[in-house]
Amino acid sequence: KAGVTQTPRYLIKTRGQQVTLSCSPISGHRSVSWYQQTPGQGLQFLFEYFSETQRNKGNFPGRFSGRQFSNSRSEMNVSTLELGDSALYLCASSLDTGANTGELFFGEGSRLTVL
Amino acid sequence: AQTVTQSQPEMSVQEAETVTLSCTYDTSESDYYLFWYKQPPSRQMILVIRQEAYKQQNATENRFSVNFQKAAKSFSLKISDSQLGDAAMYFCAYRGHSRNTPLVFGKGTRLSVIA
Numbered sequence: 133k134a135g136v137t138q139t140p141r142y143l144i145k146t147r148g149q150q151v152t153l154s155c156s157p158i159s160g161h162r163s164v165s166w167y168q169q170t171p172g173q174g175l176q177f178l179f180e181y182f183s184e185t186q187r188n189k190g191n192f193p194g195r196f197s198g199r200q201f202s203n204s205r206s207e208m209n210v211s212t213l214e215l216g217d218s219a220l221y222l223c224a225s226s227l228d229t230g231a232n233t234g235e236l237f238f239g240e241g242s243r244l245t246v247l
Numbered sequence: 248a249q250t251v252t253q254s255q256p257e258m259s260v261q262e263a264e265t266v267t268l269s270c271t272y273d274t275s276e277s278d279y280y281l282f283w284y285k286q287p288p289s290r291q292m293i294l295v296i297r298q299e300a301y302k303q304q305n306a307t308e309n310r311f312s313v314n315f316q317k318a319a320k321s322f323s324l325k326i327s328d329s330q331l332g333d334a335a336m337y338f339c340a341y342r343g344h345s346r347n348t349p350l351v352f353g354k355g356t357r358l359s360v361i362a
Contacts, residue, residue, distance in 0.1 A: 175352040177349040177351070180347065234342045234350075235280075235282065235294055236350055
């Protein structure tokens, strides 16, 4: 079974631009979460989608948004990029059923650099 | 809000020796999950071990075991017979039992293995 796939793996943008990151979860997983990882702040929760609906949201400004499609694939968008948005963005999927183990399966991440 | 604290930013261990990574957490919930994730230099986060709070028995996965002290809200990871491939960032994480609660991470401990 294929793992969580994130694209692109690396990208460089300039301040003020916007960026869209993509995540394909493990087949059968309906929950997709996004995390921002930086050396200073560690791993911070952005949002979670389940069945095309945002189920939970972290404490990030409205410039950060996401969506989930009917095939469970998810995208996140960051508009009006700032230098501080430079980070590794991690996507994780989970098997959200009655036998939920709570475990998340992570992709390799998208490394965003804002110049 | 739940918090996870890892008080050791860096640790080192000799190959074949044993090392223990510390983690404490704060929660008012009685049922939850605890995890240790490993993030090697290649970046993909992988699950090392998980513990369900209602289970008193400490989880074990091959060379990895935990010491779960629910009353003390402590969840340490012991790595026995350390190998060079164990070198990585280790994150302790908490997740409530409810399906829509995000994974809350500690800041991580960087483990070096000395040959």
